[in-house]
Amino acid sequence: MTKKAIVLMGVPGSGKSTQADFLANKLGLMHFNTGKHLESILNDPVNRQKKTVIKEKKNFDTGRLVTPSFVVGEIKKKILSIAKAGWGVVFSGSPRTAYEAEKLAPFLEKLYGRSNIYVFFIDVPVAESIKRNSKRFVCNFCGAPLLTKFYPSKNPKYCPVCGGKLYRRTLDNPASIKVRLEEYKNRTKPVFEKLRKRGYKIINIDGTPPPYRVFQKINVHFKN
Numbered sequence: 001m002t003k004k005a006i007v008l009m010g011v012p013g014s015g016k017s018t019q020a021d022f023l024a025n026k027l028g029l030m031h032f033n034t035g036k037h038l039e040s041i042l043n044d045p046v047n048r049q050k051k052t053v054i055k056e057k058k059n060f061d062t063g064r065l066v067t068p069s070f071v072v073g074e075i076k077k078k079i080l081s082i083a084k085a086g087w088g089v090v091f092s093g094s095p096r097t098a099y100e101a102e103k104l105a106p107f108l109e110k111l112y113g114r115s116n117i118y119v120f121f122i123d124v125p126v127a128e129s130i131k132r133n134s135k136r137f138v139c140n141f142c143g144a145p146l147l148t149k150f151y152p153s154k155n156p157k158y159c160p161v162c163g164g165k166l167y168r169r170t171l172d173n174p175a176s177i178k179v180r181l182e183e184y185k186n187r188t189k190p191v192f193e194k195l196r197k198r199g200y201k202i203i204n205i206d207g208t209p210p211p212y213r214v215f216q217k218i219n220v221h222f223k224n
């Protein structure tokens, strides 16, 4: 099977990372979660003293976007190793800026071929995004988010998938969520224009149904 590169776009809390996990499992791709990747670099004790890391960590924790040139450098390293190992890739959280799109699109095209790159927009209204983010609990072991809609609890403690401890991410506090939505509007939305100009078709998917339903709608595009 030809190696694919799938890009999932959407507001914070639209379920990009959950869908990327599904796609990775079903289609045998590597899930590249930009946010998580950056979080691990920025929180790595080895990097703690580095000036760029201190500055970027502050951006990250307050909901602002990490500087695009820093992001692009880190992502390129990672994609190259994924492609070299012979894997296809699904992105949740990249590109986040027009700059990133401009730098990553040609890079991906060279590695995977233009016709094997798919772009989806998981459409979730802003109000729903706020609701989801302000109630978000994530497992600190397996990374699964708790779907509070299906597991209603004021103070959930354990992950229903693996029993690990749930935590609230620093970037999911109300102030950061507001900043993230602003950043999305001002800096991520222009990505669509960039990709369209490059000839990409952006496939719209309603992101409000339960994740398994959303997945079925995405997966239709990969059934022959």
Ligand SMILES: [Zn+2]
Pocket: 139, 140, 141, 142, 143, 144, 159, 160, 161, 162, 163, 164
């Ligand atoms: Zn878990």
